Amino acid sequence: MKSLLIRLLFALAGIALMLAAAHFVRVSQARRVVTQSRAATPAPLANIGSTRSLSILPLVEAAADESTGLQGEFGVSYLVRTDDAVIICIQGNSGYCS
16 A cells, blocks of 8 residues: 555656656747747838828727627728728628738
8 A cells, every 4th residue: 555655656746747847848849939929020111102191991890889880700890091092991700902
């Protein structure tokens, strides 16, 4: 009986060591990924011009009121207007951007 308890304790200690080692490996990998992403420098934007007016209007609401006849959808949509362009970006179930 005593030897069975000792074996059980060693097995539990081994499992605890393996779990601790796996945790250490995952934390080390996560730290490496975070360090690499912080070190990455985004490329500078080319000359994208300028505008005098900018309007950004949110279009999609996830919780639309049924009494209005409008349908809700998970996601986000924006109507973006500038001096020279109108862009609609839909990121949701019907996602497209044009």
